[in-house]
Amino acid sequence: MEVTSTSPSRRVERKEKLRDEILAAASKMFADRGYEAVTLREIAKEIGYTHAVIYQHFPDKWHILAELSSETIGLMVQNFDAIAVKHLASKERLFATSRGLIQFCTAHPQQFRNVFFGPENRNGVRAGQYINDLGAPLFERFVQLFFDVAKEEGLPSKDDIVVAHTWWFSIFGLATLMVIQGVVPDLPDQTLVVEQTIATLWAGVQAVPRLPKSAISKRSGRSSASKQQQLLST
Amino acid sequence: MEVTSTSPSRRVERKEKLRDEILAAASKMFADRGYEAVTLREIAKEIGYTHAVIYQHFPDKWHILAELSSETIGLMVQNFDAIAVKHLASKERLFATSRGLIQFCTAHPQQFRNVFFGPENRNGVRAGQYINDLGAPLFERFVQLFFDVAKEEGLPSKDDIVVAHTWWFSIFGLATLMVIQGVVPDLPDQTLVVEQTIATLWAGVQAVPRLPKSAISKRSGRSSASKQQQLLST
DNA sequence: TCGATTTATAACCATTGGTGACAAACCAGC
DNA sequence: GCTGGTTTGTCACCAATGGTTATAAATCGA
Incomplete structure (x- = not known):
């Protein structure tokens, strides 16, 4: 024994x-x-x-990718932390980590594709999805950092998670389009679009208050019910 | 004969x-x-x-998807036009077509995936990429509409294509993240994030001028050289 | 009706992810 | 150093896939 x-x-x-x-x-x-x-x-x-x-x-090919995906997301977290620690002002942290996220994605385009836009296993679970438990820390950092900024800079939408999502989805979405080629026209100067996007978003979040949940039309959206734990079941 | x-x-x-x-x-x-x-x-x-x-x-399976992709993008153009014609003020057109793009994507998630994030053929050409000639009209409409708005609303960045790209990449990127599940946390209320994003971007483009191409750091970006015409070569 | 052409099929191929029987390598305990 | 169970790796195999080709059947102009 x-x-x-x-x-x-x-x-x-x-x-x-x-x-x-x-x-x-x-x-x-x-x-x-x-x-x-x-x-x-x-x-x-x-x-x-x-x-x-x-x-x-x-157990199968997909699980190799799943394990590698977990590594990749770990690297993204490390990348985030390494950048964040370099800046005192939270606004600078937000900007730098936003750039850092995009840079990481364009530096490892194929990994990014495999992890987030790769194959699904038999249960329809994407490799990047499987490690939501690992992706969560990353997005929690994103959201928390945005809250820090909102507080420190006195943004109108203090603790609104919707505004935080707006910021990071725009950044993450831009990274995606830059990595998955051919989806949008080729960019003559990627850096410029990144900077313009950050500047635009920043100006936007300073000016726009939290939207009232009323005033919005119909449609409830596709549930937020967690469907974790289909995980390792092959 | x-x-x-x-x-x-x-x-x-x-x-x-x-x-x-x-x-x-x-x-x-x-x-x-x-x-x-x-x-x-x-x-x-x-x-x-x-x-x-x-x-x-x-000639092969991929070319079936290529043809269907062309149809799908055609539908997106129709969708755009049908919405645009309903609004006189260009600002309203911009908002409505932005919502319309996202709605189209979430209404046809699998098509969207197949077209823009689907398989590549032997030459590494994605199905959605192949019909760049067809996708171009769509993005040209996007850009043109934004220019109209910039002019009509007196935005500081009159005819800057980078700003136009910023708008549409953010919208298109958000649509992507909403369609490819598991990449980001599930949204409790999709409509709210969409509206918040549009409002934020709008406030942003009103406030932010065109960025000077200087002031930007290094890195030239991944070329814009057109690699068209690998098209039908199977 | 005849003969060329088109159309659909069956049989086949190489490759893939995945499985199971089996033999060789390994490593105890004696 | 031998012995016997366990682990490790291989081989041969499977079903399914995208793709090809020879051939039979249907079609249609003359």
Whole structure:
């Protein structure tokens, strides 16, 4: 039994090592050529094995991406924190992290695609969706930072989460359009559009108050009911 | 020879009819279950044929989607025009068509995904990208409308295409995030975020002037060189 | 009615993700 | 160092997919 810290018994060691090799190879290949274009047999060949061995470490191809997606989102959080810590004024933090988010996306376009716009598993769960528990910290930081700014700068919409969403959805949406090519016309100067968007949004949130929930027309929207925990069920 | 208007000879008629049947069946099935999940054999079965017959009308599966994508974008243009014609003041046209774009996307989420975020063909061309010639009219309308507004409302950034892009990328990006689920937290009230975004952007474009191309840091952006005409080459 | 052309099919192909039987490598306990 | 159970990796296999081709059947002009 010996549940204590007995040595990883070499066997476990090697098993974990192989698992990491699979992940490393998959990560590189997915990033280079996209999830769909990469074959399990190619991944295995890359590290000198047969493709069947992968199934001793992952239930299926999708779960490899799921794990890598979790890593990627972790990097986005790190990126956010590293930038945020550099600026004292919350307004500067907001601007810098907004730029940082977009830069991260354009620096890793294929990862971004795989994570957020990649394949769904059998249950219709997207790889990026699966780790909502991991994505949550990221968006919580976004929202919290915006609240900080709203307070520090005395914005009219103090603690309105709708306004916070407006900011970050616009930023995140712009990042998406810049990464998924061909959706909108090519940008002659990406940086300029980013700066213009940030400036416009900033001017906007300063001027616009929280909208009254009345005055808005019909339509309730597609539920917010959490459908977590379809997670690992393959 | 007889190049004139000889009767379509029944044979041509039937051929076109079958082609339309394929398109109709594919359209419905793609919209219901997504491009990847639909099989050529299923499409053929739906209209009472074998899958091989499809290849007499389309070079491959992707080209079916390409043709349907062109239809979809055509509908978006129609939708735009139908809304625009209802409003005299250009500002109202801008607001209404912005709402209309988002509504169209959320009303046809799977089509939207297939067209703009769907599969690439062998040359790395996305289905929505392929019909840039068709998408162009849509975006030209967007930009032109914004210029009209800028002029009519005396915005500081009269004819700056960067500002126009800022508006439409924010709207289009929001539509994207609302359609591709799981990317951002579910919205408790979609309509509210849409209205808040429009209000914020409007306040922003009124206040913010055109940014000087200086003052912006480094980075040139990913070229604007047109890579059209990889089009039909399968 | 005849003969060329079109149309649809069946049989086939290579590739893919995924599975299961089996043999080799491994690592205890003696 | 041997022995026997366990782990590890492979091979052969499966069903399904997009795509191709030879061929039979339907069509239609003459």
